[in-house]
Amino acid sequence: xxxIQNFKCILVTGATSGIGRELARNIxxxxxxxxxxxxxxxxxxLAELKTEGLETIQFDTDTGESGISSFVNQALARxxxxxxxxxxxxxxxxxxxxxxxxxxxxxxNTNYTAxxxxxxxxxxHFLKLGETGIITITSGLSIVPAVWAPNYSATxxxxxxxxxxxxxxxxxxxxxxxxxxxxxxxxxxHNAEGTTSRLAxxxxxxxxxxxxxxxxxxxxxxxxxxxxxxxxGQYEKFEKGKETIMAESYKWFQxxxxx
Numbered sequence: 001x002x003x004i005q006n007f008k009c010i011l012v013t014g015a016t017s018g019i020g021r022e023l024a025r026n027i028x029x030x031x032x033x034x035x036x037x038x039x040x041x042x043x044x045x046l047a048e049l050k051t052e053g054l055e056t057i058q059f060d061t062d063t064g065e066s067g068i069s070s071f072v073n074q075a076l077a078r079x080x081x082x083x084x085x086x087x088x089x090x091x092x093x094x095x096x097x098x099x100x101x102x103x104x105x106x107x108x109n110t111n112y113t114a115x116x117x118x119x120x121x122x123x124x125h126f127l128k129l130g131e132t133g134i135i136t137i138t139s140g141l142s143i144v145p146a147v148w149a150p151n152y153s154a155t156x157x158x159x160x161x162x163x164x165x166x167x168x169x170x171x172x173x174x175x176x177x178x179x180x181x182x183x184x185x186x187x188x189x190h191n192a193e194g195t196t197s198r199l200a201x202x203x204x205x206x207x208x209x210x211x212x213x214x215x216x217x218x219x220x221x222x223x224x225x226x227x228x229x230x231x232x233g234q235y236e237k238f239e240k241g242k243e244t245i246m247a248e249s250y251k252w253f254q255x256x257x258x259x
Contacts, residue, residue: 002131004217007084009035016040018187020088020254021241022210028054061089061114062106072121084133085117092152111155135178136163140230143238168250179223183230
C-alpha cells in the first residue's frame with residue numbers, strides 16, 4: 001500500500017464521531033496538506049470539522065443503492081481529485097438471542113452493504129487515475145465474534161472477507177486496499193446500549209489507537225492492528241497467511257475458467 005502521504009484528496013465516511021472523526025482530523029494535519037472531505041450525519045460535528053479546514057458533506061450512508069450512487073456522483077462532481085476513500089461509518093447493537101427480537105437491518109446496511117456499494121461506485125473512477133486507495137475499518141470481532149453482538153460481528157466479518165477479496169482482485173492495479181482492525185476502542189459506539197461507562201476501563205484510548213492507525217497509514221501497511229490480543233493477537237493467530245491462500249485460489253480459478 002502506498003503511504004497516506006501520497007494521496008491528495010481523501011474522503012472519509014463516519015467522520016463525525018469515533019475513529020473516523022479522529023482519522024479525518026489527523027490526516028488533514030499531515031505535512032503535505034491533503035484535502036480531506038468529511039462525510040457524516042451530524043451538522044454540528046461537520047461544522048466543527050469545517051473550522052479545522054476540512055471540506056464537509058452531510059450524508060447518511062443508510063440510504064440504499066440509489067442514494068449511494070447519487071452521493072458518489074455528487075462527491076466526484078465537487079471533488080474530482082478524490083484518490084482515496086476511508087470508510088469509517090458503523091453502528092453496533094447487542095442482541096440477546098434467548099429473547100426474540102427483530103433484527104436491526106440498519107446495522108447490516110451501515111456496516112456492510114453501504115460500504116460495499118460505495119466502493120463499487122468509486123472503483124471506475126479510481127481505476128482511471130494514478131495510485132488510489134481504499135481503506136476499510138473492520139474489527140477484531142470480524143475474526144473472533146462477540147457473542148453479545150452477533151449481528152455486528154457478522155457484518156464486520158463480511159466486510160473483512162470482502163476487503164481481502166478486493167485486495168487480491170486489485171493486485172497489479174493502481175488501487176491499493178488497506179484494512180484497519182480495531183480492538184475495543186474508546187467510542188460513542190456503545191452509547192446506545194448504555195454500556196459506555198462499564199467498558200471504559202477496558203478499551204484502548206482513542207488517541208492511542210489513532211496514533212497506531214496513522215503510523216500504519218504513513219508506513220504503507222496493508223493491515224493495521226493494535227498491539228493487543230483483541231486485534232493483533234487474533235489477526236496473527238487466525239488470519240496471517242490467509243491472504244496467500246486467497247491469492248493462490250484466485251489464480252487457480254482464473255486458470256481453470258479461462259477460455
